[in-house]
Amino acid sequence: MTAEIITIGDELLIGQVINSNQAFIAERFNTVGIVTERMTTVGDSDVPVREAFAAAFARHDVVAVTGGLGPTHDDITKRLVCEFFGTDLVTDEGTLAHIKELAQRRNLPLIQSNLDQALVPRSCTVIPNRNGTAPGMLFERDGRYFAVMPGVPFEMKAMVDDWLLPFFAGRSDGLIVRHRTLKTTGIGESMLAKRIGDVSEFLGTDGSATLAFLPNPMGTKLRITVKHRDAAFVDASLARIESALRARAERYIYASDEQELEHVVGRLLNEQRRTLALAESCTGGFIAHRVTNVPGSSAYFLRGFVTYSDRAKTEDLGVPAELIARHGAVSAETAEAMAAGARRRSGADIALSCTGIAGPGGGSPEKPVGLCYIGFADAARTFALKFSFGDHRLRFKDRASQAALELLRRSLLRFDTLDG
Amino acid sequence: MTAEIITIGDELLIGQVINSNQAFIAERFNTVGIVTERMTTVGDSDVPVREAFAAAFARHDVVAVTGGLGPTHDDITKRLVCEFFGTDLVTDEGTLAHIKELAQRRNLPLIQSNLDQALVPRSCTVIPNRNGTAPGMLFERDGRYFAVMPGVPFEMKAMVDDWLLPFFAGRSDGLIVRHRTLKTTGIGESMLAKRIGDVSEFLGTDGSATLAFLPNPMGTKLRITVKHRDAAFVDASLARIESALRARAERYIYASDEQELEHVVGRLLNEQRRTLALAESCTGGFIAHRVTNVPGSSAYFLRGFVTYSDRAKTEDLGVPAELIARHGAVSAETAEAMAAGARRRSGADIALSCTGIAGPGGGSPEKPVGLCYIGFADAARTFALKFSFGDHRLRFKDRASQAALELLRRSLLRFDTLDG
Numbered sequence: 001m002t003a004e005i006i007t008i009g010d011e012l013l014i015g016q017v018i019n020s021n022q023a024f025i026a027e028r029f030n031t032v033g034i035v036t037e038r039m040t041t042v043g044d045s046d047v048p049v050r051e052a053f054a055a056a057f058a059r060h061d062v063v064a065v066t067g068g069l070g071p072t073h074d075d076i077t078k079r080l081v082c083e084f085f086g087t088d089l090v091t092d093e094g095t096l097a098h099i100k101e102l103a104q105r106r107n108l109p110l111i112q113s114n115l116d117q118a119l120v121p122r123s124c125t126v127i128p129n130r131n132g133t134a135p136g137m138l139f140e141r142d143g144r145y146f147a148v149m150p151g152v153p154f155e156m157k158a159m160v161d162d163w164l165l166p167f168f169a170g171r172s173d174g175l176i177v178r179h180r181t182l183k184t185t186g187i188g189e190s191m192l193a194k195r196i197g198d199v200s201e202f203l204g205t206d207g208s209a210t211l212a213f214l215p216n217p218m219g220t221k222l223r224i225t226v227k228h229r230d231a232a233f234v235d236a237s238l239a240r241i242e243s244a245l246r247a248r249a250e251r252y253i254y255a256s257d258e259q260e261l262e263h264v265v266g267r268l269l270n271e272q273r274r275t276l277a278l279a280e281s282c283t284g285g286f287i288a289h290r291v292t293n294v295p296g297s298s299a300y301f302l303r304g305f306v307t308y309s310d311r312a313k314t315e316d317l318g319v320p321a322e323l324i325a326r327h328g329a330v331s332a333e334t335a336e337a338m339a340a341g342a343r344r345r346s347g348a349d350i351a352l353s354c355t356g357i358a359g360p361g362g363g364s365p366e367k368p369v370g371l372c373y374i375g376f377a378d379a380a381r382t383f384a385l386k387f388s389f390g391d392h393r394l395r396f397k398d399r400a401s402q403a404a405l406e407l408l409r410r411s412l413l414r415f416d417t418l419d420g
Numbered sequence: 421m422t423a424e425i426i427t428i429g430d431e432l433l434i435g436q437v438i439n440s441n442q443a444f445i446a447e448r449f450n451t452v453g454i455v456t457e458r459m460t461t462v463g464d465s466d467v468p469v470r471e472a473f474a475a476a477f478a479r480h481d482v483v484a485v486t487g488g489l490g491p492t493h494d495d496i497t498k499r500l501v502c503e504f505f506g507t508d509l510v511t512d513e514g515t516l517a518h519i520k521e522l523a524q525r526r527n528l529p530l531i532q533s534n535l536d537q538a539l540v541p542r543s544c545t546v547i548p549n550r551n552g553t554a555p556g557m558l559f560e561r562d563g564r565y566f567a568v569m570p571g572v573p574f575e576m577k578a579m580v581d582d583w584l585l586p587f588f589a590g591r592s593d594g595l596i597v598r599h600r601t602l603k604t605t606g607i608g609e610s611m612l613a614k615r616i617g618d619v620s621e622f623l624g625t626d627g628s629a630t631l632a633f634l635p636n637p638m639g640t641k642l643r644i645t646v647k648h649r650d651a652a653f654v655d656a657s658l659a660r661i662e663s664a665l666r667a668r669a670e671r672y673i674y675a676s677d678e679q680e681l682e683h684v685v686g687r688l689l690n691e692q693r694r695t696l697a698l699a700e701s702c703t704g705g706f707i708a709h710r711v712t713n714v715p716g717s718s719a720y721f722l723r724g725f726v727t728y729s730d731r732a733k734t735e736d737l738g739v740p741a742e743l744i745a746r747h748g749a750v751s752a753e754t755a756e757a758m759a760a761g762a763r764r765r766s767g768a769d770i771a772l773s774c775t776g777i778a779g780p781g782g783g784s785p786e787k788p789v790g791l792c793y794i795g796f797a798d799a800a801r802t803f804a805l806k807f808s809f810g811d812h813r814l815r816f817k818d819r820a821s822q823a824a825l826e827l828l829r830r831s832l833l834r835f836d837t838l839d840g
Contacts (some may be wrong), residue, residue: 013456015447016632020438022461027435036433038468041442041459048458179434190533211462214431215490215572223431278705278726284712285698285705290725292704295780295813297728303736304726306698306708312723312766316736346732357612360715370525388527392551393715395574420605 001061001168001175002031004038006052008077009151011045011115021066021153029158030177032169034062035227044068044076053084053146062168067151069134081148082121085139089119092126095135102133124148127163128396131155138167174229180238182245184252185219185261185406192220195249202244209237211245218261219254254409261405262290268281268412269300276345276408277339279317280305280331282356282372287401302346307338317341330355330367335375335384343377350411351377352404356389358396370396374404376411376418385419421481421591423449424458426472428497429489429571433463433751441486441576448580450597452589454482464488464496473504473566480587481564489537489554501568504540505559508676509539515555522553532763544568547583551575558587577822597647600658602665604672605639605826612640615669622664629657631665637818638681639672675786681825682710688832689720696828697766698724699737699758701749702776702792707816707824722766727758737761750775750787755795756805763797770798770831776809778816787816790816794824796831796838 005025011017019041026036037060042048049068056063059397068077082088100407104112117133122128127147139146147164149156184192193213203209208228214221222245226237246253255264269276278288278301288304291297305316305395310329313319319337327333338353356372363369369391373386385407389399410418425445431437439461446456457480462468469488476483488497502508516538523530537553540546547556547569556569556579567584569576604612613633623629628648634641641664646657666673675684689696698708698721708724711717725736730749733739739757747753758773776792783789789811795804805827809819830838 012443012459013445013446014450015445015456015647015722016634018438018443019459021436023435023438025435026433027828030434036435037463039432039459039461040440043457177434179436181436186526190531193533194531210430212430214437217574223436225430225434245580265683266839280705283709284717284721285700285708285724285726286712288705289709289817291815292706292726292728292778294815297704301704301793302729303732304724304728304738306705306712306724308712308718308724309722315765316723316725316727345735358712370524387526390551392574394713395551397709397713 001034002059003034003036003062003064004014004040004056004060005036006050006056006063006065007039007041007151008044008065009041010043012041012067021151021156022351024153024157025064025066025160028165029168030179032113033175033177034168035175035177046076046080048153049076049080050084053080057141057144057146063144063146063165064164065146065148066156069148069150070376073318077148078119078121081137081139081146081409085121085123085146087121087123090122091118092120092135093118094128095120095126098128099133099243105157127159129155129159130162131158131185137165138164153364175227176229176234177225177227178229178234178238180221180242181257182224182226182242182253183219183255183261184222184249185254185402187216187220187249187252192222192249192252196222196245197248202241204237208233209241211241217395218402222249224251237285251415254406259357260293261409262294264407265408266291266294266297266300266411268409270296272412274300274349275410276301277342277351277373278303279342279351279353280306281308281313281338281354282358283354283397283404284308284358286397287352287354287404290401290405298375304347305342305345313338313341328367330357330371332373332375332384332386335373336382337375338376339375339377339384340382349378350408351375352408353377353384354400354404356396356400358393358400359391360393372396372400372403374400374407376407378411421588422479423454423456423482424460424476424480425456426476426483426485427459427461427571428464428469428485429461430463432487433485434460441571442575444573444577444631445484445486445580447599449482449484449588452585452598452687453595453597454588455595455597466496466500469496470502470504472568473500477561477564477566479828483564483566485566485568486576489568489570495707497568498539498541501544501557501566505541505566507541507543510542511538512540513538514548514786515540515546518548518550519553520792536603547579547775549575549579549583553697556583556757560741579745595647595649596651596654597645598654598658600662601634601646601677602638602642602644602662602673603675603679603681604642604669605822607640607669609633609635610611612642612669612672616642616665617668622661624657628653629661631661637815638754638822639674643829671835674826680710680713681822681829682714685825685828685832686711686717686720688829690716691833693769694769694832696721697762697768697771698725699762699771699773699795700724701733701758701774702778703727703774703820703824704728704778705819707772707774707821710821722768725762725765733758737765748787750777750791750793752793752795752806755793756797756802757795759795759797759804760802770796770828772796772828773804776807776816776818776820778813778820779811780813790817792820792823794820794827796827798831
């Protein structure tokens, strides 16, 4: 079955609210074989809502509408739904009882506008709203479905998960859609595409599988999508395509699906019972922040030094002042000395360091903005790698932290070479 | 002028990515008098994209399209735009030079798929993309406009702010919509609303001005919106309403519009020529990260210590081991000793510290998850404040960093009392 999601609300059209309802519904619909083909947002006014209803229900098997069901004057959805389906409002006793019970439980006065929410279109099936007073409603016409829900995310989400998905799970027409995402880093989108080569070699030619490249400052995600009526076929295809991608780009794939790089290195450090220290200059604590976003990271992360000044590098990490004077604070030599110093001071098994020019100021022809050295020290070796991360300060931090954690991942996995 | 925003991408239709581009463009369009009436999302396939282009350009003065401009096989937008406007691709020399320069600066190989991004439709005006290789393009037909930009948010945002808004600012048709946002922290939404009282007293009754409360973990934003055809009226209304809000809640307002708290304290530290050091435990480097997000922060930020282990607190900050043993690592005493130690070790004028239980584990009945102490030390005093920041690890870091920086702001502004 195909779907269109319609979100209604002036707050969306002025950009006051980022629309997260669409993504939620689309993701959930996917799990029961409903493929969203279009999303439309219109404001709280009659003509565009009417047009959107008609266009969507003509084109798709399922239409999901959110928004405009509250008790205030700008909530017009219920009236327009009645008009669209040629029906009128009747009191739903179950909803009325729920509204009274909710008011009592929350210690709220029962005013008329709340009681009016028990009025529902005569020809709909009520979708219960356990978290609020506005009920949802489902219409069916000739095997097609039109669902209307409030726009409040936590009310809508519970209605989708508790009621709408079980309802559709038994009715969808069998097309199964599954995704797998492989997350890469340390290679540009174009080079990755070149390495992977002709995708038709492993996607097959029956159109059931697609591959998307999704770049961002942390790396490029490869998203595999397989659509088919046979679940075993879908799983086999996903596995085959994942293998093909791994055969071509294994080195750069650090995680699958929603996992972040800090979780991957955290798991490796835990498994290998190794501890970590950090010495940061240009990233200003961002690597430590990412490492400590992982619950339980205190098991392996001992401490970090944010040595923003040269004096801090010398006093906290023991980087010789004359080394900084000779090579500069942004140099391979300083990065190495920072990592070695953090390791020595903390007693950690491994230390990473980072020194660079995040910009926008501070660059020179020899050392331009974006230049960055990542240092590494463990019992066996101390070295630094050189990078260039562009001239946007926050993107620079994203890229530098990702490169540092990726270097750690490769070292923990004992890659032959750690760069490139 | 009215607008439709079209976002293209399968990742949106499967719910993998929440669409933040629409809200950004709509909000920015508002500032130059362009009213967004519809938002449409379609996938990476020819028929729905074609239909969306035709329907939107027939209905609205401005169409803004994002997505599908990358170098890989699933990026179809450029081809379909050429088809829609009946034109072909030519190399844009300016874009080609930019791509070569960017590749050199980022130390990337120049492969054909990157060079191909310099191909643009013959009949468009190129919108430069300073943060990436895919140029934007603007078409004009009979006083209506069709703008196409990449879907990568930070590339698109710079193109809108640097190029598209100045372009449209001179061409829109009269209704002026301006917003001003006052950012508050350290007070809950309900208490803030109570303090501000009856908004009709200062908004006026002609409907031209509205006030929205926008709560988030960093605090509550107050957004004033004024719509009118007379620019002087709009500016006078904004100024009057801002004054009224400041009279009622000045203490809690730390910034206006897009400014972050780290920029505000950075400016104050610079003006007062004072230096800062940080000692973080539970926030794991996040406060240092925020402080160093400000360009030029090296002028006042000397260093940070991320003392995740007790041993690090003792060795790097000189917190006595017996003090930690007696009061616990999460205590007012430890927070004070951390701040004092960071100040002493760094020689900074002011030091902040933070120790707490970010969760999800590590809580106890006496010291539950969410408990946090923020320490402060300057030449005159050393003290700690107690907070409770909830049980969501990342929200905890947001709130704790905000409370620490707000404490710094109040101390730099010499508030009589620093808490509450």
